[in-house]
Amino acid sequence: MATLSKRTATASPDTPEAVAPDSRQMILETAARLFRRDGYAATTLRAIAADCDMKAGSIYYHFASKDVIVAEVLDIGVRRVFDAVKQAVDALPPGTGLADTLRCAIETHLRALLLAHDFTSANIRILGQVPLPVREAHRALRRRYERYWVTLLEGLRQRGEIRAGSDLNRTVFFLFGAMNWATEWYDERKSPLAVVASELADLVAHGLHSHDNTTGQPKPTGLT
Amino acid sequence: MATLSKRTATASPDTPEAVAPDSRQMILETAARLFRRDGYAATTLRAIAADCDMKAGSIYYHFASKDVIVAEVLDIGVRRVFDAVKQAVDALPPGTGLADTLRCAIETHLRALLLAHDFTSANIRILGQVPLPVREAHRALRRRYERYWVTLLEGLRQRGEIRAGSDLNRTVFFLFGAMNWATEWYDERKSPLAVVASELADLVAHGLHSHDNTTGQPKPTGLT
């Protein structure tokens, strides 16, 4: 990750990560954190600069405008969660079933969204607040991530894991909504993220309905 | 639209609805429409006033501040969808099952959210943008609406319609996310709202998984 440009010459290679974030990168990270906390319009360039120990005018050496900053923050947010989910799903054993695949992808998405990166949650938070041109420029990347999920589900359907009769495009929209809305209510202290992910995966895989057969029962401990 | 004020004295009682929106009401409706379209911070009192054929200063005769306006818009948004869903669910025949109950409630919520009222979609759109005190003042009403859905599901569980092992509080959060996110992608021209509602209800009731038994099959037309 990160650009880490410049340092070409001396290139002191100590502490290879979290090292000497150049100003450009620090501005982006600060912007993501403040956008996430305060929203787009309420975050001023003065505030971003202050948190970088700079003055507002200096930002314009690195970025042409506030819109350019927010555009890059949006893109990074999607790219990071996209990469994380792709990597996690690729690492699953071949033939992994619907419920486990969903659980893995959902937990990874939620982890990036709720715990890991300011960029990802800032993205969800401010997506509806940015100027329309910025939003439209960002749409292609976002659409690519959505299509990745659709393709994932299509693969599971071809293996007979998903019933016919549901529009998988819409299913992904529903799923994204359920996941992204968690920014509004999830409380890390109340329940582990793995539990939340697992429950959403169960809901999407099996539904709420009590089954008549014993196949889908989550508790095979014969009680009743 | 336009002024229409003055009718104080004569009070002609014709056209009992859509009649003579007093300025206060017109300001609220205009604000809801602009908040929905442009977001909270980007909507200025000058723009609201202009769409009401007024000047910005005149708004302060009816409202003490912008925050007071947005607070009322938020509350109206939840109250309308709440009333609509409660009324629709109450009208269901006693003993209506899980899938049909969900379909009814979901479709009514989505209809209010996506088609009927600027207030409802403005609520979802700007909820994350308003100043914290406004948001906290609004939280109680919103929480009441969420608890209504939880109670609805608890009733269905007691009747044996819902499997054990899922936290219904979280289920409602998931469901709200799936529904409210539709403001970001739903296109009236592409698919009827009833289809979207039906598909979400099916997803939540039965899940994606292909069943081994024939009970839950949506297509009993024996083909394969």
Added chain:
DNA sequence: GTCTATATGCCGATAGAC
């Protein structure tokens, strides 16, 4: 690369005439 200083403009809100 960062600074100071400032141009330019719009915002929410208020005062007082009508």
Added chain:
DNA sequence: GTCTATCGGCATATAGAC
């Protein structure tokens, strides 16, 4: 109840010194 006029403040963005 609506107007005009304006206050005080803060925003983005720019110009030029260091």
